[in-house]
Amino acid sequence: KQEVTQIPAALSVPEGENLVLNCSFTDSAIYNLQWFRQDPGKGLTSLLLIQSSQREQTSGRLNASLDKSSGRSTLYIAASQPGDSATYLCAHYILTGGGNKLTFGTGTQLKVEL
Amino acid sequence: SAVISQKPSRDICQRGTSLTIQCQVDSQVTMMFWYRQQPGQSLTLIATANQGSEATYESGFVIDKFPISRPNLTFSTLTVSNMSPEDSSIYLCSVYGAGYTFGSGTRLTVV
Numbered sequence: 001k002q003e004v005t006q007i008p009a010a011l012s013v014p015e016g017e018n019l020v021l022n023c024s025f026t027d028s029a030i031y032n033l034q035w036f037r038q039d040p041g042k043g044l045t046s047l048l049l050i051q052s053s054q055r056e057q058t059s060g061r062l063n064a065s066l067d068k069s070s071g072r073s074t075l076y077i078a079a080s081q082p083g084d085s086a087t088y089l090c091a092h093y094i095l096t097g098g099g100n101k102l103t104f105g106t107g108t109q110l111k112v113e114l
Numbered sequence: 115s116a117v118i119s120q121k122p123s124r125d126i127c128q129r130g131t132s133l134t135i136q137c138q139v140d141s142q143v144t145m146m147f148w149y150r151q152q153p154g155q156s157l158t159l160i161a162t163a164n165q166g167s168e169a170t171y172e173s174g175f176v177i178d179k180f181p182i183s184r185p186n187l188t189f190s191t192l193t194v195s196n197m198s199p200e201d202s203s204i205y206l207c208s209v210y211g212a213g214y215t216f217g218s219g220t221r222l223t224v225v
Contacts, residue, residue: 034213041221043120043206044157049213089156091214102147102214104156 004105006090012111017080021108023073023090031093031100035064035075038087038107047088048075080112116141116209120217127197127224134193135220137207142187147208148180151219157206163190197224 007022023033032051036044048057048064050073056065061078073090087107093100117140127133137146148160160180161169169182183191194201202224207217 032213036216041124041204041219043204043219044208044216046115046213046215091157100210101159102157102208106156 004090004092004103006088006105006108008108009106010109010111012113013080014113015080015082017112018076018078019080019110021075021077021088021090021110023075023105025071025073025092025103025105027071027092027094029094030068031095033064033066033073033090033092034102035062035073036089036091038089040087044089077110080110082112082114085111115213115215116143116211118207118209118215118217120207120220122220123218124221125223127222129198129224131197132193132195133197133222134191135205135207136191137189137217139188139209141211143209143211144187145210146184146190147210147214148182148190148192149206149208149216151204151206153202160192160205194222197222199224 004025013019034049035047037047038044050057050066063076066073087109089107090105091102119138121136146163149157150160151157159172160175161171161182163169163182163184165184165187179195181193205220208214
């Protein structure tokens with residue numbers, strides 16, 4: 001069974017800090033990896049998609065890296081803001097006979113304080 | 115990427131009743147996915163819905179409890195049947211394009 005673990009489970013930081021969220025997975029034969037943000041009681045917003053041939057992706061203050069050999073991905077958030085407060089989920093794709101299937105991590109709940 | 119409109123956004127239902135959740139996509143997609151997120155948990159795939167064929171259910175989920183319709187390439191519904199408090203969750207639909215896109219979720223509370 002594929003497992004995806006995210007550390008830390010919860011994080012509270014003051015505004016302006018740079019921070020790193022970690023995601024580890026047991027299967028190095030992943031296809032792609034995607035980072036999402038989820039606000040309480042809401043759906044998921046896609047942040048970054050890293051395809052299997054890529055090592056990182058950047059969007060604004062966000063940078064995500066992927067190291068398949070070590071089974072790790074990190075999401076770096078620069079100059080954090082209170083609006084960044086949310087739960088962050090990583091999910092990897094495994095190719096199956098019917099296409100690809102997402103396996104979600106356990107999530108990191110982030111709170112950025114004024 | 116695709117835009118998904120999901121409704122209702124939330125509902126409070128009596129036990130023993132059923133609720134149908136709708137997802138409308140702004141483009142044609144082959145597969146649509148339905149997920150459940152129980153309180154404090156991550157997302158679990160319920161089933162994959164293909165147009166013109168029966169949905170494929172994951173282990174632990176059955177058609178009688180979660181019937182799915184997929185009448186065309188832009189629309190799908192998930193029904194949560196004979197609800198109990200244990201069905202209280204967020205239900206989400208998703209499609210795959212340039213990465214996965216999710217609907218805004220349906221927050222269901224069963225009382």
